[in-house]
Amino acid sequence: MTPGQQAETLAQRYLEQQGLTFVERNVRYPFGEIDLVMRHQKYWVFVEVKYRSANQFGGALQALSKAQIGRIRKAASHYLQIQRLDVPCRFDVVAMDEGQIQWLVDAF
Numbered sequence: 001m002t003p004g005q006q007a008e009t010l011a012q013r014y015l016e017q018q019g020l021t022f023v024e025r026n027v028r029y030p031f032g033e034i035d036l037v038m039r040h041q042k043y044w045v046f047v048e049v050k051y052r053s054a055n056q057f058g059g060a061l062q063a064l065s066k067a068q069i070g071r072i073r074k075a076a077s078h079y080l081q082i083q084r085l086d087v088p089c090r091f092d093v094v095a096m097d098e099g100q101i102q103w104l105v106d107a108f
Contacts (some may be wrong), residue, residue, distance in 0.1 A: 003051060004049075004051055007049050007051035007096050008025065008026070008035055008036065008049045010096065010101070011035070011036060011047065011049045011094040011096070011101070012025065012036055012038075014094065014101055014103070015036070015038055015045075015047065015092075015094065015103070018103070019040065020038040020039065020040045020045060021038060021039040021040075022036070022038055023037040023038055023039055023044070024036075024037040025037070027075065027079055029074075029075050029078055031071060031074055031075065031078075032071030032072055032073075032074050032075030032078075033071070033072075033075060034046050034047075034048075034072060034075050034076060034079060035047055035048055035049040036049065036094075037079065038092075042087070042088055043087075043088050043089060043090050044080070044085065044087050044088070044089040044090075045089065045090055045091075045092050046072065046075075046076040046079075046089060046090070046091050046092070047091075047092045047093070047094055048064065048068075048072055048091070048092075048093050048094075048107075049093075049094050049096070050064060050093060050094070050095045050096065051095075051096045052096070052097050052098075064093065069091075069108050072091065073091070073108075076089065076091070090105070090106045091106065091107055091108050092104060092105050092106065092107055093107040093108075
């Protein structure tokens with residue numbers, strides 16, 4: 001298991017402990033990827049997991065670019081269309097730096 005896959009597993013467990021329900025993982029399209037799809041109350045939550053083993057390049061939160069946000073939004077829109085879902089959704093980020101977890105609800 002790669003460090004990224006381990007981070008996604010830890011993020012999933014953490015979010016489940018916070019009351020979210022797991023739906024799907026690593027949803028990939030040619031134009032974008034969703035790390036985790038979860039449910040939280042009435043929301044479908046698309047989660048981007050960011051992991052950095054060291055802060056020398058700015059940490060996990062700084063690793064999320066505008067282009068990447070655009071790809072995640074496009075992938076989520078496509079996911080909702082394919083699943084025929086007309087539901088409220090949000091985009092969360094789980095950032096992991098040196099063993100610490102930060103959960104940003106409705107991050108973008």
